[in-house]
Amino acid sequence: MTTTAYWRPSSVAQALELLERPGAVALAGGTRLGGERTHEEVEVVDLQALDLAGFRAGAGDELTIGAMTTLQHLADGDGVPDVVREAARREHPSTLRAQGTVGGCLATGHPESELLAALLVHEAVVHLRTRETTEAVPLAQVLADLPLPAASLLTAVTIRTSGPAAVFRTARTPADRAIVAAAARASDGGRLLALTGVAATPVLVEPGAVPDPPGDFRGAGDYRRALAEVLLARAVEAIA
Numbered sequence: 001m002t003t004t005a006y007w008r009p010s011s012v013a014q015a016l017e018l019l020e021r022p023g024a025v026a027l028a029g030g031t032r033l034g035g036e037r038t039h040e041e042v043e044v045v046d047l048q049a050l051d052l053a054g055f056r057a058g059a060g061d062e063l064t065i066g067a068m069t070t071l072q073h074l075a076d077g078d079g080v081p082d083v084v085r086e087a088a089r090r091e092h093p094s095t096l097r098a099q100g101t102v103g104g105c106l107a108t109g110h111p112e113s114e115l116l117a118a119l120l121v122h123e124a125v126v127h128l129r130t131r132e133t134t135e136a137v138p139l140a141q142v143l144a145d146l147p148l149p150a151a152s153l154l155t156a157v158t159i160r161t162s163g164p165a166a167v168f169r170t171a172r173t174p175a176d177r178a179i180v181a182a183a184a185r186a187s188d189g190g191r192l193l194a195l196t197g198v199a200a201t202p203v204l205v206e207p208g209a210v211p212d213p214p215g216d217f218r219g220a221g222d223y224r225r226a227l228a229e230v231l232l233a234r235a236v237e238a239i240a
């Protein structure tokens with residue numbers, strides 16, 4: 001990746017205008033973007049001067065998390081549900097947690113992200129802006145539609161914090177990234193279940209309706225499906 005221009009806007013409006021320039025790309029913590037090896041020419045729009053980090057309590061049990069909140073800040077956050085804090089801690093080693101952001105994680109949609117699975121069961125709604133529109137979109141839909149629309153910015157994500165929740169996982173070693181992880185949460189409307197490692201992004205699932213997972217060197221599709229069913233059952237039992 002070759003950077004042909006560097007911009008540091010001081011407002012979201014300015015950032016959105018800059019993101020309309022040809023080749024413009026948003027830079028948050030840079031843990032993924034900084035490692036990309038392509039021959040593409042880009043104009044970097046650095047989001048660090050925007051006021052998009054931190055937490056805001058809303059009505060009832062709502063908590064809004066700014067897109068530039070780092071994964072470490074989330075892992076340490078007061079009022080953040082335990083499974084979300086723990087998933088943020090598992091996302092990266094501490095050096096990358098101090099840099100990587102919630103917005104970068106949402107925009108990436110990594111299939112093994114336990115943080116995304118935890119946010120899904122906490123009914124996450126993403127605040128998505130373009131110059132013309134401001135939308136609140138369910139996280140499941142944002143992930144299904146990735147990549148993000150051109151010249152758009154994630155500014156925050158709102159979750160519901162109440163209700164018992166649990167995450168169960170299987171990895172090659174305790175410190176390794178999970179091959180499959182299952183998250184469950186009891187909410188007013190019933191039960192929410194999510195899986196990592198079975199689709200192109202973490203997904204919400206219905207009981208007994210695990211998608212057909214693709215296999216890789218860490219686990220064939222059938223093995224992943226079997227793991228998903230066992231881990232979901234454990235997560236459901238834990239929140240009962």
Ligand SMILES: Cc1cc2nc3c(=O)[nH]c(=O)nc-3n(C[C@H](O)[C@H](O)[C@H](O)COP(=O)(O)OP(=O)(O)OC[C@H]3O[C@@H](n4cnc5c(N)ncnc54)[C@H](O)[C@@H]3O)c2cc1C
Nearest residue numbers: 026028029030031032033100101103104105107108110154
């Ligand atoms: C060694 C290593 C391992 C990794 N493993 C994983 C992993 O397992 N799972 C995972 O999810 N990621 C992984 N990543 C990628 C990345 O670290 C995480 O997704 C991270 O949380 C990205 O956050 P960031 O702030 O560093 O994003 P950046 O690298 O700055 O940006 C990542 C992408 O998100 C876009 N973006 C960032 N913020 C916004 C925003 N507010 N609005 C719109 N677009 C935005 C950027 O334009 C870019 O396309 C890994 C990275 C490294 C270096």
